[in-house]
Amino acid sequence: MVKVAIIGASGFTGEKLADLLLGHPEVKITYISAKLDKEVRFSSLFPRFEKKLDLVCENLNLEKAVKKADVFFLALPHTVSFRVAPYLLKEGKIVIDLSADYRIKDLKVYKEYYKVEHQDKVNLKNSVYGLPEFYKERIKKARLLANPGCYPTVSILSIAPLLREGLLKDVIIDAKSGITGAGRKPSLDYHYAHLSGNLFAYRLFGHQHLPEINQFLSEISRRKSQVIFTPHVVPIERGILATIYAGLTKEAGKNKLLSVYNKYYAREPFVRVFENKLPSLKDVIDTNFCDIGFGVSGKKIIIVGVIDNLLKGASGQAVQNMNLILGFDESLGLK
């Protein structure tokens, strides 16, 4: 059994990591930490784990932590991960970071969107962006894995095959997300009485996931990507549905487009592309799947992609990446 640790376990992604890793046949959770007023059992934070995971959730002590585990999941806020990862890497640990800290390679862009100077330029260079459908070989060799954001995961998986084949232009992503995407910290915006029956867009032209999407799409398509991306909050707990509008560079029928998707995804365990229907969000909730459907009219295409933001959009993908790094079957513990 591989010993794994969750650092920053008091949020939604930490909770979901605990859930997945508990059910994983080849690993054992040996250390959990979170920033708490006082140390409590994990099952006090999340009562559903009573009788299932009763480890104490400790305040982070790196020297102690490295003695306890070999793989570290960082479910920390942005700008905290880059203070923790260097020590772990130096001690020879595998680090899977769910924050944005090791995703953006351009330091200026990082500062523009996350408002602080990056503090770990050395490791940033070697981080691997953990999207298994495109970077499987790199991931297998990674020591520092930058787990993709939730919006980027569903957006990129829906777009990348067609874009890479030169079929798309003028991409617009209209994304709708459940509230767990915003984190577990209480706020009037997330108050049940405020969100129930509500719906709103936010951060037009300026969401921090925009550069992450563009960086990947630019690399994969070998030309500068400049998509438009608008996030929305909908009154659901989990899941993202992205509706993507684009022009086709040449007319292409459904079969042609489907064959392009199949070229990339036919052997992927967690992507399902539909021929004759559109995906519903609920069909991927509690799964690690990304479901994709689309429609075409002349030289216009509309693509609809869905994921569970806590699974394929965060903790599920992190475990998928761990499986690749450790040489396990990619879908172990995820079905």
Place this chain on the structure above:
Amino acid sequence: MVKVAIIGASGFTGEKLADLLLGHPEVKITYISAKLDKEVRFSSLFPRFEKKLDLVCENLNLEKAVKKADVFFLALPHTVSFRVAPYLLKEGKIVIDLSADYRIKDLKVYKEYYKVEHQDKVNLKNSVYGLPEFYKERIKKARLLANPGCYPTVSILSIAPLLREGLLKDVIIDAKSGITGAGRKPSLDYHYAHLSGNLFAYRLFGHQHLPEINQFLSEISRRKSQVIFTPHVVPIERGILATIYAGLTKEAGKNKLLSVYNKYYAREPFVRVFENKLPSLKDVIDTNFCDIGFGVSGKKIIIVGVIDNLLKGASGQAVQNMNLILGFDESLGLK
């Protein structure tokens, strides 16, 4: 037009009061206050009031306030109202208090449940409990009105006629409330991701509305009342449904029981008692109605009552009380 003020307007009951008073043909809102970091227009706090109510929501200044209005609604937290009401009463104003401060006549009980010593014993003696279906004449003459709590309103209206006629014993109230009953302050318990799909009971045997219910029922039935009362939170925004279990002191058919209810409520504009069906919560949402239905089996009765906690359970009843005090039609602005 009568000039009215809302003191403590940043919560759900304050918002709903503004809504009702704006639509009331005989009054005008002339002063609004709330405890805020900085003074802002009311429509900044609640954007739905844009173009409808653009008064500035000020930090409370009592000397200024008394020059602006003649009727004061206190939508303040418990233990704050009794610091504000005395000055307003001394200046000859009418005070309608939505907090619990002037409901409980027994000072020891108040301290036991609200954890502080009451600071305004003088006015407490003269406060009138504002349940119009039972105390209409007293209310018409009130200067200091204690507006009933949400749980007590639906519980009492469902029970009191049968209890007063000596028909009930061993009363148990199982109440289910929407989340606005818990207030607008953010908390993990009210986070959408926590409450959605959730359901829980709280404060068994010890909720602060229990003594309010017992005080009223004791007075109306002229014998000590000791009901059991359990509140629950359900994932809805507004409304309370109370399921009430009791023994009948003698066998009584549906018609007999219905005639008792009609004796008390036939001329009341806001109570509907159903003969052949049970009430649904949604049918009273956005109305000032209390709907009541019941079933009988031998000497057991089950009564189901529903209200909108923000209307009949708070702001709607407060306006109903204001109408009575000012000599208007009881339902003015409430239909």
Place this chain on the structure above:
Amino acid sequence: MVKVAIIGASGFTGEKLADLLLGHPEVKITYISAKLDKEVRFSSLFPRFEKKLDLVCENLNLEKAVKKADVFFLALPHTVSFRVAPYLLKEGKIVIDLSADYRIKDLKVYKEYYKVEHQDKVNLKNSVYGLPEFYKERIKKARLLANPGCYPTVSILSIAPLLREGLLKDVIIDAKSGITGAGRKPSLDYHYAHLSGNLFAYRLFGHQHLPEINQFLSEISRRKSQVIFTPHVVPIERGILATIYAGLTKEAGKNKLLSVYNKYYAREPFVRVFENKLPSLKDVIDTNFCDIGFGVSGKKIIIVGVIDNLLKGASGQAVQNMNLILGFDESLGLK
């Protein structure tokens, strides 16, 4: 008091019409019909109307109906209205049709999208499209009013000013609607257990509101409009939020764009355009408002518009149109 009838009162728009017309100071509901297995009181269909509206909801009898009322609201399914309106018009009645039957002027397009041949070409020619912000003078003289669809109302109000001034091109409308937009007929898709936590797009490139939007925008801008329009269902009861993507034909700052909106809407009672924020759906629920916000980046614009689909998107706008036709204040009974 003007006597009004609701034909087809068993759906959501019929219910909401009853609500609004009951509260309207200058009209009286004198006839209600719906297709039912047996005639029942309206308050049996919708218990919330108990003690408020106890008229019997009859099976439609046109000869009887015309003796009872002078203004007829048709809340009928598409392809039924054009069988009912001719008789009413011949008898000199005012007809406000909430179906699509008198909206589309092109008979071929009607047949393409609604799958039947139109049966009332004569009256179709004279019908007036009831969008008060643009056609106020025509509406005042209308005898047959085609009340706009819900998606078209919010889409057109958000786009039309900028489009008419020649500022917009390449318009894409991504619309998210609550479930009441789909009607009251039970279906597995609308089952609570299916829709709760769910989200999906439907009818890519082919929704029946698309030609309605294009017809209006073509007329107002005097050039052929071909927008892309994608509807989605979200797990809320009421409301539509439309996120609209377009190119600007020339660079234009926020102030310039705001002044264009103000040129059209400054005197309109039910449109609010925000300078520095985006609208939230919930702020227009239970109101007749359309709220609009937007963001600009270079020559790209994103506009967000929201309405309550049952009010500004259906019954509220129908009452607004009735007010104009009858010479009342436009907002009577709607504030």
Place this chain on the structure above:
Amino acid sequence: MVKVAIIGASGFTGEKLADLLLGHPEVKITYISAKLDKEVRFSSLFPRFEKKLDLVCENLNLEKAVKKADVFFLALPHTVSFRVAPYLLKEGKIVIDLSADYRIKDLKVYKEYYKVEHQDKVNLKNSVYGLPEFYKERIKKARLLANPGCYPTVSILSIAPLLREGLLKDVIIDAKSGITGAGRKPSLDYHYAHLSGNLFAYRLFGHQHLPEINQFLSEISRRKSQVIFTPHVVPIERGILATIYAGLTKEAGKNKLLSVYNKYYAREPFVRVFENKLPSLKDVIDTNFCDIGFGVSGKKIIIVGVIDNLLKGASGQAVQNMNLILGFDESLGLK
């Protein structure tokens, strides 16, 4: 691998059985049937099973079915199971029936509550009521297992230990259930727009689960049980919370009561009794747990129990029972 069949797989419990049995390491689903207009792949009925379970869901053919599987789960409506089970039993198959048909031993009571004459009296005599916490040894030998109802499961587990020890009297069960308990058939009552924000009680004194509860409690306590039971629907998908009111036959502190619960449940894998808190519904959703908490005041006790109605209240318990019958670990495939 044991071959298992699901008969009646188009409802919520059938879907959940498929989910659980797919993940079970010792069984294989080899036959699925449902009453459909035409035979389709199971993943057409439930798209979330795409790429996971693509068996065709056939119209039931018993002769074919018995050749395909050895254990049969009947997720059929009441009064249908007793037409199917006899043939399967005669062929030597193990039958786990999720309907009510083999739960009620008294034929008159069955007819009173289910409105038809029971058609399989022979097998009814030998059916075993599948509540593992009380009947483990009987279950291990069962050939025809009557899987308990959802309301009875949570009610009985919360009450039975204290009742059996002679500590309880005058039991009242106020139960609140999510909508999946009502089945998957569309109805106006379950329309999202009707149920969202709604709450109602139904069938006072007459729900069909009442005799099931009383039958078990009578047997376990060796005296006639006559509880009061009121079901409610709340706007959630899954889960039941039961609030139970009772008198204590003698004063008993928390520790004493806790020790009684522990006597029955300390070794049970799926019951958690809390000492110092009340259970929240959400903590058992997607688990097979029944969580129990309680409060005491004098000789009054309030007990709160929660389960996921589709797991411990139906399909999860059915798999638990299968494990016992087949000699597997009781919690195999359920953690």
